[in-house]
Amino acid sequence: MRSEIPFSGGRGGGSVRRAINRLMPSAPAKIGAVALVVLVVAGVGWAAFSSMRASAFEVYADEAVAPSSSEPEAVEVKAQVYVYVTGAVANPGVYSLDEGLRVCDAVEAAGGLTEDADASTVNLARVLSDGEHIALPTKAEVETALAQGSAGGTVGAAASSLVNINTADASALETLSGVGSATAQAIISDREQNGPFSTIEDLMRVDGIGEKKFAKLKDSICV
Numbered sequence: 001m002r003s004e005i006p007f008s009g010g011r012g013g014g015s016v017r018r019a020i021n022r023l024m025p026s027a028p029a030k031i032g033a034v035a036l037v038v039l040v041v042a043g044v045g046w047a048a049f050s051s052m053r054a055s056a057f058e059v060y061a062d063e064a065v066a067p068s069s070s071e072p073e074a075v076e077v078k079a080q081v082y083v084y085v086t087g088a089v090a091n092p093g094v095y096s097l098d099e100g101l102r103v104c105d106a107v108e109a110a111g112g113l114t115e116d117a118d119a120s121t122v123n124l125a126r127v128l129s130d131g132e133h134i135a136l137p138t139k140a141e142v143e144t145a146l147a148q149g150s151a152g153g154t155v156g157a158a159a160s161s162l163v164n165i166n167t168a169d170a171s172a173l174e175t176l177s178g179v180g181s182a183t184a185q186a187i188i189s190d191r192e193q194n195g196p197f198s199t200i201e202d203l204m205r206v207d208g209i210g211e212k213k214f215a216k217l218k219d220s221i222c223v
Contacts, residue, residue: 078098078099078100079098079099080098080099081096081097081098081099081101081128081129081130081131082095082096082097082130082131083095083106083128083131083132083133083134084131084132084133084134084198085106085109085110085134086134086135086136087117087134087136087137087138088117088118088136089107089110089111089112089113089114089117090111090112090114091110091111092110093110095109095110097109097128099128099130100127100128101127101128102124102125102126102127102128103122103123103124103125103126103128104124105128106128106134107119107124107134113136114138116138116139116140117138118138118139118141118142119136120142121137122134122136122137129167129196130195130196131195132196132198133198133199133223162220162221162222163175163176163220163221163222164221164223165187165197165203165221165222165223166191166197166223169188170184170188171184173187173188176217176220176221177217177220178213178216178217179217182208183208183209186208187203187206187209190205190206190207196223197223198223199223200217200218200221200222200223201214201218202223203217203221
């Protein structure tokens with residue numbers, strides 16, 4: 001609806017008023033133009049807001065998915081074996097070492113050989129067994145054992161001809177006096193179930209080996 005502008009005057013006043021009213025836009029036209037401008041501005045603003053919101057979401061999603069580089073790496077824990085090192089070493093005692101290490105590593109852990117040590121009859125390259133006893137002889141002990149032609153007790157561990165009851169297989173055990181295939185297998189089964197022998201006297205815990213049989217074996221075995 002268009003509102004008329006009142007005009008007072010002479011005869012020509014009516015025609016002038018009508019001309020002015022024709023030039024002025026109507027109220028609905030003004031409202032429509034303003035509404036159109038508002039819609040355009042709102043549309044542009046909403047598009048800009050949506051774009052910013054999408055970008056922010058993408059950044060947040062990337063940060064949420066990206067793995068953390070600060071997580072600690074898993075550390076592999078190695079199994080341990082305990083060995084008893086005695087004899088001609090600087091610091092005799094029980095040592096805990098990584099599984100798979102060798103006799104030379106146990107000797108090093110015990111402070112190394114003493115000046116009077118004789119390791120020529122000890123297999124330093126042998127892999128360690130849990131619970132074993134490593135006795136390092138002195139030069140005097142080796143000479144005495146060789147002079148006597150036999151080796152018993154701790155000195156016996158130095159003689160290279162002795163059978164190590166902790167590491168010998170069935171064929172090596174059967175070379176011992178009075179040990180057949182059944183007894184050899186019993187020795188192997190015992191050390192697998194109960195662990196290595198700490199002393200040669202522990203051999204008597206095996207079924208079929210009593211004091212009499214042990215007396216025949218003690219000068220031919222070591223641990």
